[in-house]
Amino acid sequence: MRENVKDMARKTKQASYFLANVSSFHKNQFLLQLADNLERYEEEIKKENRRDLGRAKDMGMQPSLLDRLELSSSRIQAMASGLREVANLPDPVGEVIEGCKRPNGLLITKVRVPLGVVAIIYEARPNVTIDSVALGIKSGNALLLRGSSSAVHSNRVLIDKTKQALSQCGFPPEAVNLLRCESHEEVQELLTLRDYVDVVIPRGGAGLIKSVVENSQIPVIETGVGNCHIYVDGSADWEMAEKIVINAKIQRPSVCNACETLLVDEEIASQFLPSLLCTLKKKGVEIRGCEKTRELVEDIPLATEEDWYTEYLDLILAVKVVGGIEEAINHVNQYGSHHSEAIVTQNYAAARKFLEEVDAAAVYVNASTRFTDGGEFGMGAEMGISTQKLHARGPMGLRELTTVKYMVWGTGQIRE
Amino acid sequence: MRENVKDMARKTKQASYFLANVSSFHKNQFLLQLADNLERYEEEIKKENRRDLGRAKDMGMQPSLLDRLELSSSRIQAMASGLREVANLPDPVGEVIEGCKRPNGLLITKVRVPLGVVAIIYEARPNVTIDSVALGIKSGNALLLRGSSSAVHSNRVLIDKTKQALSQCGFPPEAVNLLRCESHEEVQELLTLRDYVDVVIPRGGAGLIKSVVENSQIPVIETGVGNCHIYVDGSADWEMAEKIVINAKIQRPSVCNACETLLVDEEIASQFLPSLLCTLKKKGVEIRGCEKTRELVEDIPLATEEDWYTEYLDLILAVKVVGGIEEAINHVNQYGSHHSEAIVTQNYAAARKFLEEVDAAAVYVNASTRFTDGGEFGMGAEMGISTQKLHARGPMGLRELTTVKYMVWGTGQIRE
Secondary structure, three states: OOOOHHHHHHHHHHHHHHHOOOOHHHHHHHHHHHHHHHHHOHHHHHHHHHHHHHHHHHOOOOHHHHHHHOOOHHHHHHHHHHHHHHHHOOOOOOOEEEEEEOOOOOEEEEEEEEOOEEEEEEOOOOHHHHHHHHHHHHOOOEEEEEOOHHHHHHHHHHHHHHHHHHHHOOOOHHHEEEOOOOOHHHHHHHOOOOOOOOEEEEEOOHHHHHHHHHHOOOOEOOEOOOOEEEEEOOOOOHHHHHHHHHHHHHOOOOOOOOEEEEEEEHHHHHHHHHHHHHHHHHOOOEEEEOHHHHHHOOOOOEOOHHHHHOOOOOOEEEEEEEOOHHHHHHHHHHHOOOOEEEEEOOOHHHHHHHHHHOOOOEEEEEEOHHHOOOOOOOOOOOOOEEOOOOOOOEEOOOHHHEEEEEEEEEEEEOOO | OOOOHHHHHHHHHHHHHHHOOOOHHHHHHHHHHHHHHHHHOHHHHHHHHHHHHHHHHHOOOOHHHHHHHOOOHHHHHHHHHHHHHHHHOOOOOOOEEEEEEOOOOOEEEEEEEEOOEEEEEEOOOOHHHHHHHHHHHHOOOEEEEEOOHHHHHHHHHHHHHHHHHHHHOOOOHHHEEEOOOOOHHHHHHHOOOOOOOOEEEEEOOHHHHHHHHHHOOOOEOOEOOOOEEEEEOOOOOHHHHHHHHHHHHHOOOOOOOOEEEEEEEHHHHHHHHHHHHHHHHHOOOEEEEOHHHHHHOOOOOEOOHHHHHOOOOOOEEEEEEEOOHHHHHHHHHHHOOOOEEEEEOOOHHHHHHHHHHOOOOEEEEEEOHHHOOOOOOOOOOOOOEEOOOOOOOEEOOOHHHEEEEEEEEEEEEOOO
8 A cells, every 4th residue: 555645744754954064076976876867767667658658548648748758768768868957057045145244243154944845736748857857956945746647657767767866866755756647636735735845846737736725734836827919019120020029929839938929010010910810820830819900901800809918839829910019018918928029129218118017927028928938038048937925036947946034143132 | 895806906906017117216206205294193093003902802802912913102103104114115016136138039037026915914903014015016016915803903004005105206106005804715816816916925923824834826935924933052161052042942932933942952951951951941931841951850741743843932842852853854854844943052963964964944053043034134024924946945035025937038039
């Protein structure tokens, strides 16, 4: 019989106290050891992964999802490289962020410390298992992982190799634990274990995220949903605007920072839109437009209220002609998911207004929304993009997996 | 008929967009205007407050709670002074926290911005209404307030004066709204309004906080519950230890940073404890002890498992003799609420071990736990003490009522 979630969470919490004060050198040793283990046991990992692939094929999984599930030699190599890259990043733990000596002589320091136990609930791709281990352990956290049932054998073998590396390096193997993925009740129970779990991070589709947010009693960091807009202002450089829209829509349409709605200033719509939409259509993009867009270009279905709210993650673009920057900002704030928003403009006042008034994690002037990414922002690696406002907003790197502690050094002070 | 919560929240959200970009000068003007209004309408405020006091007396409210409910002249004066002090604090909004120019030329800046709409759910003391308005508006947030039904008339008149000052200064009066306090359903609905409310902060007792944490779909900042410990190490200066324990227990027993459990190293327990406990008893403190404590001092009831978990907020102290620092740290991490913890020691290694291994917002060496406070930490004012690890930990000042936004300035960059 396997242990229950609460026992597992309690042991993980215990291990978190060990991890909180481990040296960077020791944590990096573990990451490098795990990288070696993945390469060494490549055949075993591929064999377990084939069990998942076989079952998924039998159940009729789509080819695109099967591809995400597969652990090829190059993907195993990429996981190992990822671990080595994270080992090279600076350790955020122990940083003294600020401090002061108070008039009464108390020396106050605000120090960066690990969160403790981080639970990560994720879907399909088994390489998220190793990504999470890399970032979680480097930032001094113990981990409770819950992957999808379609990747059960792949995740198990990856966690076996992780626990082996933990033991090899003198860490408690309970520092990383994998929950059973068959049971929905276990996730529900996990989300109530406030004494043992400090933070929950869901990584996956909108349905998963919504379910975690609505059911968790533990603080959640929301990641991912990106209903991103590009607003082409009346003063925009048309060539630049076209390049940016095409890049943000088609360079990788399945990701959260791809553009889903194009807003165009009515001043230029009749001249700018027809050729752009023609180009997009040729590149396989389906257009859904507002009434005005449909007057300008033939054969475009009417965008519904729902379209303005939708993150397509596909070669579909909603297009709306707006009366100017004010309407554009209102549309973005009303329908957007506060992820990544861009304006294309040559007008200084419009650029500044958009940057200040749009409520999103990342706001761009004259650049593609596709740049919202830990690597592109220079963080080295990321645990998703936070679209909430508490704790972390935008790409979450190692630092976003930490909290702070006030260490106060006294000489007998009491409060009068 | 009064409007429903959702409409009120939507209007508050709309006002938050105005507030996000208001100048510090303008916000300070409002705070000073409100301070003047409170002084000017003192009689009206006291009259409304007397309606609450009268009803509370009729319903048999305890004298200590009646005292908390009262708005005397000096308390109204204190609210006005508080507003003027917050007007003098630096504005956290607009601070550029960090930034860089990426190799592709993108100029990335991480800028401090308001959270948006902050909902505050609080109990008894009506001055929390004005404290919340001061900190909330200064940090550029719109507010949804929900006070207790016992303070309904006091809160209403304070919000009337707030809305009047908002209008006088050209702010939308919808920037601050008071929910009806009679309806429990309204709070439940509020906690689901993720599109309009960015953060919920419960300020009050453990029951209120638990209910909000368990029911909210909106991110919560937990404040307040403090089951704080003092560990007197074998090497402690006894005189210092006695002063610190007495201060932390009796200087103000009803607050979250008061000491609830004393842990004493067995090395010194038999000589140190009897005289300290005798002094505490003389000062009216009820002692509950472990078996060993009861062997040392007569007439002490046995502390139960529940005592170790309890935040008394009263002149009661649980006392336990422990086998050394390891057991002390384990006890604190297991039973504590991760608020404020102190060690009294002359041993350098013990001091460092306690600071590093205790998992709490504030950890002290040789000082009273009573210092965990925005004012004492030099923040100027506070919206409670966060005991969670996300976003804010420890005293929450103006900065903790903000989030960040990445503003990215491009020149046509697209992602390859």
